[in-house]
Amino acid sequence: MSEEGKQIVIVGGGICGLATALALHRKGIRSIVIEKAASLRTEGAGIGIQSNGWRALDQLGVAHLLRPKAIPILLTRDLVLNNSTHQEESFKNSEFRCLRRSDLIEIMAENLPAETIRFGCEIMKIESDPIITSHTILHLKDGTVIKAKVLIGCDGVHSVVGDWLELKPTKRFNLCGVVGFTNYPNGHGFGNEFVRIRGDNMMTGRLPIDEKLVYWFVARPRTPQDTMVSKEPKLLRDSTMELIKDFPAEIPEVIQNCDLDSILLFSLRHRAPWDMILESFRKGTVTVAGDAMHVMGPFVGQGGSAALEDAVVLGRCFAQEMVAGLESERSKKNNLDWKEQKEEMEMSKRIEKAIDRYVKERKMRILRLSTQTYLIGTLLQTTSPIIKLVSFILVLIVFITFSNHTSYDCGRL
Ligand SMILES: Cc1cc2nc3c(=O)[nH]c(=O)nc-3n(C[C@H](O)[C@H](O)[C@H](O)COP(=O)(O)OP(=O)(O)OC[C@H]3O[C@@H](n4cnc5c(N)ncnc54)[C@H](O)[C@@H]3O)c2cc1C
Structure with a gap:
């Protein structure tokens, strides 16, 4: 068993963990990212990024590397099946592109200092440091022990850091998501258009990534066969096709021709908006970000962008409150004299203040997004006409009140 002293430890090397390490790096603050997978996790096909997400990527200094990877989406066409309504929204004054997840993850990782990410390391247990109780001791699966001055949980929906913070458990929608890519070697010919179709308990859509590649998704009710079906790509595709066979052909055709290696099923979870109001999201110098803080349904395509904003x-x-002296080697020592202990306590207070500022700034934003996605999820998953009507009215009110979530600006890094 080896023991190491570290300053800032980020758990999870997904979108949020990498973006957080990058944000800190841009401000000259070192961190390490502990990722349990053996390499970068790029599954999940595509990810739609709208103006708010691009603003965050600009601040992280990687937007210019990502823009050439995806064509701009200029128009959304929305179709509601049961009342045949049809709406169009143009993106003339805003930015919307759908990226390959692999591009987003790889480019962020490439822009981090060498050896920032440690793969194949899983945090199993967290406990308080007996010397400075706001610091933590992390136990890894391979027996390594890491002492962390600051711990940021970007470890997704089943967050060990969230458990340490005693956050209320996340909840499951009665829906799941199926996503994938379809490649058209001679060009798809769909132009720069995002098509979205909503049925009674389902929603599906297709977005172009470039002239040849299309990302598609289906949100549909969970079934008892999902665990088995998720392991068989062809079965997953065929069962998804069966559910949307009555939808206008423009989406089923895309799914029929999909790349079976890219197809994936996700169960959909959310943190209830009412649970979020009361959470402080901090204990000592420990906090969470991304899905670990605010997992939400994918119905407005904002979970990943919200994670970039968090970062x-x-x-x-951190840069504002800090954190001069964070680089001190003291936390590696087991015995601090009283003066060193006092200085460490003062540093902890500053870190706590930085985290409180972060949580305060993020809370309303993620509460709004979570409320919107919770209501849309309820509207999709319920079979009760009364709940459907009430959810529909609330969605209208919430969308009017909270207006356009993509115009949000997380500000300068
Ligand atoms: C079907 C679907 C479609 C979506 N579409 C969009 C979209 O179009 N636009 C958008 O903005 N968002 C979208 N989202 C949401 C978006 O994918 C998530 O919000 C985002 O990926 C969250 O990133 P994260 O880094 O917080 O978590 P994750 O991506 O879950 O990363 C967590 C990481 O932590 C690691 N980890 C977990 N536990 C430990 C541990 N104990 N020790 C070490 N490592 C650990 C995991 O291996 C993982 O790499 C969608 C989500 C779904 C399900």
Whole structure:
């Protein structure tokens, strides 16, 4: 068993963990990312990024590397099946592109200092440091022990850091998501259009990534066969096709021709908006970001962008409050004299203040997004006409009140 002293430890090397490490790096603050997978996790096919997400990527200094990877989406065409309504929204004054997840993850990772990410390391247990109780001791699966001055949980929906913070458990929608890519070697010919179709308990859509590649998704009710079906790509595709066979052909055709290696099924979870109001999201110098903080349904395509915003705000708050002296080697020692202990306590207070600022700044934003996605999820998953009507009215009110979530600006790093 080896023991190491580290300053800032980020658990999870997904979108949020990498973005957080990048934000800190841009502000000259070192961190390490502990990732349990053996390499970068790029599954999940595509990810739609709208103006708010691009603003965050600009601040992280990687937007210019990502823009050439995806064509701009200029128009959304929305179709509601049961009342045949049809709506169009143009993106003339905003930015919307759908990226390959692999591009997003790989480019962020490439822009981090060498050896920032440690793969194949899983945090199993967290406990308080007996010397400075706001610091933590992390136990890894391979027996390594890491002492962390700051711990940021970007470890997704089943977050060990969230458990340490005693966050209320996340909840499951009665829906799941199926996603994939379809490649058209001679060009798809769909132009720069995002098509979305909503049925009674289902929603599906297709977005172009470039002239040849299309990302598609289906949100549909869970079934008892999902665990088995998720292991068989062809079965997953065929069962998904069966559910949307009555939808206009423009989406089923895409799914029929999909790349079976890319198809994936996700169960959909959310943190209830009412649970979020009361959470402080901090204990000592420990906090969470991304899905670990605010997992939400994918119905407005904002979970990943919200995670990028978290990273920018967290980086800014740390840089503002800090954290000169964070680089000190003291936390590696087991016995601090009283003066060193006092200085460490003062540093902890500053870190706590930075985290509180971050949480305060993020809370309303993620509460709004979570409320919107919770209501849309309820509207999709319920079979009760009364709940459907009430959810529909609330969605209208919430969308009017909270207006356009993509115009949000997380500010400068
Ligand atoms: C079907 C679907 C479609 C979506 N579409 C969009 C979209 O179009 N636009 C958008 O913005 N968002 C979208 N989202 C949401 C978005 O994918 C998530 O919000 C985002 O990926 C969250 O990133 P994260 O880094 O917080 O978590 P994750 O991506 O879950 O990363 C967590 C990481 O932590 C690691 N980890 C976990 N536990 C430990 C541990 N104990 N020790 C070490 N490592 C650990 C995991 O291996 C993982 O790499 C969608 C989500 C779904 C399900």
